[in-house]
Amino acid sequence: GAGVSQTPSNKVTEKGKYVELRCDPISGHTALYWYRQSLGQGPEFLIYFQGTGAADDSGLPNDRFFAVRPEGSVSTLKIQRTERGDSAVYLCASSLVGGYQETQYFGPGTRLLVL
Amino acid sequence: QQQVKQSPQSLIVQKGGISIINCAYENTAFDYFPWYQQFPGKGPALLIAIRPDVSEKKEGRFTISFNKSAKQFSLHIMDSQPGDSATYFCAASTSTGRRALTFGSGTRLQVQP
Numbered sequence: 001g002a003g004v005s006q007t008p009s010n011k012v013t014e015k016g017k018y019v020e021l022r023c024d025p026i027s028g029h030t031a032l033y034w035y036r037q038s039l040g041q042g043p044e045f046l047i048y049f050q051g052t053g054a055a056d057d058s059g060l061p062n063d064r065f066f067a068v069r070p071e072g073s074v075s076t077l078k079i080q081r082t083e084r085g086d087s088a089v090y091l092c093a094s095s096l097v098g099g100y101q102e103t104q105y106f107g108p109g110t111r112l113l114v115l
Numbered sequence: 116q117q118q119v120k121q122s123p124q125s126l127i128v129q130k131g132g133i134s135i136i137n138c139a140y141e142n143t144a145f146d147y148f149p150w151y152q153q154f155p156g157k158g159p160a161l162l163i164a165i166r167p168d169v170s171e172k173k174e175g176r177f178t179i180s181f182n183k184s185a186k187q188f189s190l191h192i193m194d195s196q197p198g199d200s201a202t203y204f205c206a207a208s209t210s211t212g213r214r215a216l217t218f219g220s221g222t223r224l225q226v227q228p
Contacts, residue, residue: 004158031214033214033215035215040220040221041220041221042119042121042204042206042218042219042220042221043159043204043216043218044218045213045215045216045217048213048214048215055214056213056214056215058213059215091158091159093158098214100147100208100210100214101147101164101166101208101210103149103161103164104161104216105160105161106151106158106159106160107158108156108157108158109158
């Protein structure tokens with residue numbers, strides 16, 4: 001009965017480094033979303049997976065951002081050559097099948113700080 | 116076209132009072148409007164949602180009012196309690212395109228005892 005989990009809960013890195021953020025969705029959920037939430041703002045969409053494939057990656061800001069979900073469950077968001085502007089809370093959400101009006105269940109997020 | 120505008124940015128209400136948060140959208144393709152509640156250090160959690168074929172939906176102390184012609188919707192929290200103190204986000208999505216939610220900028224609600 002666990003919810004969406006994300007690791008690490010906090011990540012501090014230096015500008016230019018590579019980071020990986022992990023999301024473990026609710027068991028059985030085939031749809032998985034990544035959002036980014038800057039301080040004082042609402043979450044902004046990054047990428048949506050349906051099973052193993054990225055059904056919509058139109059929210060990724062540039063080619064430094066990449067995400068995978070190789071077995072259709074756990075997903076990893078990868079950020080190359082991090083910049084200070086990448087500092088934010090990265091939220092993962094999952095839903096049962098990605099259907100219209102389906103509830104998206106969010107994890108607690110990973111707080112990324114790029115120094 | 117994708118933007119959802121939310122106001123106020125912050126709100127202070129006395130215990131027992133009514134909290135009102137407003138949102139406006141531009142994209143007429145939006146046809147699902149959820150509200151999320153977020154406590155510090157937690158992810159957003161669905162509170163209540165509405166479709167545009169109804170003008171109001173009530174669940175306990177929480178009510179969504181929807182005005183399709185004005186492209187506006189609002190959240191009313193009746194008998195506000197200190198435990199309601201959180202950040203509230205309106206959101207919208209469309210059945211004809213992106214499955215992801217488009218969020219407003221959030222309202223930080225503080226209910227004073």
